[in-house]
Each structure stands twice: as structure tokens, then as C-alpha cells.
């Protein structure tokens with residue numbers, strides 16, 4: 001594999017899940033494959049899980065990870081083509097990506113959306129500029145429209161936690177005080193569409209995700225109806241796609257409670273705001289898979305890096 005920028009880069013999700021489980025059982029089997037290879041992790045935004053689990057994955061493969069917080073620490077990077085750079089940006093992505101490629105064999109990038117410019121966000125300007133101007137493979141650590149390391153992790157976690165042939169999985173929107181990206185929701189949708197699950201989405205009116213991503217996945221505007229017979233309830237807030245990037249307010253009754261989800265397993269990518277998105281009783285119960293999800297981030301990243309290293 002050359003780059004890992006979206007869930008579409010997964011050719012066969014079932015075989016990827018099986019390989020991830022093997023890696024999880026024996027994480028150090030491929031400790032030689034990344035010897036003398038450097039992984040550069042570039043963060044334009046905050047992170048706890050992605051920052052640590054991707055480094056851990058690199059270490060398990062014998063790679064040397066180096067990390068940089070781009071925002072604040074590096075020079076401001078210009079992405080516009082032909083821009084007269086007499087403003088706040090000091091170097092162009094053409095040089096920056098080419099320079100980082102001199103030091104790293106693989107580059108991983110986190111760059112959230114603007115949530116104000118729909119066209120720019122959908123064009124994945126930052127991620128795609130790295131793909132275009134770096135000379136080494138690029139891994140998406142959450143971009144404007146996708147978080148494919150998380151989506152792969154979630155597919156692995158669901159496969160590990162069901163005995164059913166076709167479990168019912170619900171992606172439910174939940175309230176938040178801020179306006180959040182669509183990336184986690186999008187990649188979860190795309191991962192579930194590749195799996196043998198009964199998959200539905202629940203969100204209030206005005207919060208339908210990009211229809212080019214949801215395609216023919218059923219969308220309920222009634223949460224209780226969607227939760228009927230659910231085996232997994234995956235929860236995430238996102239801002240409106242239609243009224244782009246806005247938190248429309250209200251809908252606090254979409255909070256996830258024990259009463260609502262019953263025996264279903266609870267999933268969330270984290271970080272999660274307790275008692276806004278989901279009540280303590282759910283997160284503190286046996287039904288919560290959130291810590292196991294965070295654990296699986298290492299093995300998802302390790303699988304992706306292994307596939308890239310094999311093709312270097």
C-alpha cells in the first residue's frame with residue numbers, strides 16, 4: 001500500500017481485521033520490518049490516543065517515530081497555489097512536505113477541518129497537499145473529512161465483540177457544547193458499509209451526514225426507533241453538514257443513557273464529555289468498549305504501517 005488516507009484504501013476489511021487480531025496477539029512479530037525507518041507524526045491539532053498509539057505501533061515495528069506539533073511550533077505553512085506570501089505564513093507546503101520527506105520514510109498528518117469553508121474541507125487541502133508534495137507515503141491521522149485509523153479500529157473492535165453473523169450497529173449523534181468535525185462519523189459509516197452488519201444512523205433533523213458518504217444507509221430521526229434490537233451503539237457528535245459547521249443547539253435529549261441502550265455495547269472514539277454526550281452509568285458499565293477501542297488503535301496503526309513498509 002502506498003498511502004492510507006481513507007477507509008477506501010482498505011481492499012478487504014475482513015482480512016485486515018484477521019491480520020490486526022494476529023498482530024494484537026503477537027505485537028512484536030514484525031519488529032524487524034521497520035528497522036532504520038523513520039515515521040514523522042505531524043499534528044496541526046490536539047491528540048492523546050492518535051499521538052501515543054501511532055508511536056507505539058511504530059515502535060512495535062522497530063521504526064523510529066519523531067513527532068512535531070505543527071501549529072505553534074513550526075513556521076506557518078502556506079497551502080494556496082500562487083499566493084504572494086506577504087502575510088502570516090512563512091513557508092509553502094511545496095517546500096515543507098519535500099523537506100520533511102528528507103527526514104522521514106513515512107509521514108502521518110493530523111489536520112482538522114475549518115468547519116467554515118465546506119468546499120475547502122471537502123477538498124482535503126492539507127492532507128492532499130502532503131500526498132502531492134511529499135515524496136513518501138502519507139497516513140491520515142484525522143483529516144477534514146475522515147479518520148480512517150479510527151474507523152479501522154472500530155471495525156476490529158466490533159468483530160472482536162460479537163458472536164453474531166450480522167450484528168445490528170447504530171451510529172447515534174449525541175449532543176455537544178461545541179461544533180465538531182464529521183470525520184469520525186464519516187469513517188465509521190464507510191467502515192460499517194464494508195462489513196457484514198445491519199447498520200443504521202440516528203441523528204436529529206438538520207444533522208444528516210454528507211449523502212455522498214451515507215449513500216443508502218438508513219437514517220432515523222427518531223433515536224428510540226433506531227436503537228431497537230441494537231447490539232452496538234456507536235456515539236459521536238458532529239456539527240450540521242447542511243448548515244455547514246454549525247451547532248444548531250437543542251437536542252439535549254439525544255444524550256446516551258443506560259435506559260436507552262439496554263444491553264447494547266457502547267462505543268465512542270474518545271475524548272468524550274461525560275454527562276453531555278453520555279451519562280456516567282454507561283461509561284462506567286461493563287457495556288462500554290471505549291478503553292478497548294483505544295487499545296485497538298495501536299494494532300490498527302500497526303497493520304497500516306506494516307502494509308506501507310512492505311511496499312516501500
Ligand SMILES: NCCC[C@H](NC(=O)CCC(=O)O)C(=O)O
Pocket residue numbers: 142178180181182183184237269270271273
Ligand atoms: N480524534 C477524535 C475526535 C476529535 C474531535 N473531538 C473534539 O474536538 C472534542 C473536543 C471537545 O470535546 O472539546 C472530533 O470530534 O473530531
Ligand SMILES: NC(=O)OP(=O)(O)O
Pocket residue numbers: 046047048049050051142150269270271
Ligand atoms: N480517538 C482519537 O483520535 O483520539 P485523539 O484525538 O486523542 O487522538
